[in-house]
Amino acid sequence: MRKIILRGLIYDIFIEPLLKSIKEWIARFIIQHDLFPALDICCGTGKQSHLIAKDRQDIFGLDLDFKMIQHASSKYPQIPFVCADAAHIPFQNKSMKAVVISYALHEKPLDLRIKILEEAKRLLSPEGKIIFVDFEKSWNRKSRLASLFISSIERMAGKEHYRNSRQFLKAGGLQALVKTNRLRPTERHDMELASSSIVVAEF
Ligand SMILES: C[S@@+](CC[C@H](N)C(=O)[O-])C[C@H]1O[C@@H](n2cnc3c(N)ncnc32)[C@H](O)[C@@H]1O
Structure with missing residues (x-):
């Protein structure tokens, strides 16, 4: 039990600072476009839900890991996780x-990626937006350097995680996922220092 809560703390200390500006961008986008209710799928530590929420109640975080949900709820008790x-x-x-x-x-x-996308599609209202952040195949010198660093972190996350992550990139990363699932991107931001992009899309 302690080990898994520790995972939340480790994520808060080492990973969250790296994702701060990305999560702030997503929160601003949702707030500016008044995209509520909103759901953060696989919400982890709950930080993204917290940034979106401000004083609102209609933002939800969802995660399979009960200890992660406990960790998020203890930090942000006003948010429904x-x-x-x-x-x-x-x-x-x-x-x-x-x-x-x-x-x-x-x-x-x-197969799980596809099921999650199907769920996202089912949940979204006709004018709803899906906001992805994920890794891309590296495309220049900075993103290549970033992807070397990321690859070493991904390796530490375990064999299956690493294998899936390699397969994801081999298949073309987030860009290819959006294309193969016939999503309509309306906005994208490439982040070379994270070898990632943010993609806003519609089904
Ligand atoms: C790498 S973390 C990403 C967390 C967060 N979205 C972020 O950007 O910081 C992936 C999260 O997915 C969760 N997860 C894994 N499998 C899941 C599933 N089948 N359903 C819901 N959450 C899941 C894990 O517990 C973990 O918190």
Whole structure:
């Protein structure tokens, strides 16, 4: 039990600072476009939900890891966090105006990625937006250097995580995922120092 809560703390200390500006950008986007209710799928430590929430109640975080949900809830008690599988999300059809999936698809096997996307599609209202953040194939010198660093971190996350992550990049990264699933991108921001991009899309 302590080990898993420790994982939340380690994520807060070492990873969250690296993702700060990305999460702030996503929060600003959702707030400016008034995309509520919103759901952060695979929310981890809950930081993204917290940045989006400000004083609102209609933002939800969902994660399968109960200890991660406990960690998020203890930090942000005003936010409803749900412990559930992203392949079977307990919300109604068309109930969300925004769904965020941040650094959560690359580590999953292909069939689970597809199920999560199907769930996101089911949950979004017709004008809803899906906001992805994930790794891309490196495209210049800076992103190549970043991807070397990221690859060493991914290796530490375990064999299966690393294998799925390699497969994700081999298949073309986030850009290819959006294309193969026939999503319509409306905005994209490449981040060379993270070898990643943010993609806002519609189904
Ligand atoms: C790399 S973390 C990303 C966390 C967060 N989105 C971020 O950007 O910081 C991936 C998260 O996915 C969660 N997860 C893994 N499999 C899941 C599943 N089937 N359903 C829901 N969450 C899952 C893990 O518990 C973990 O918190």
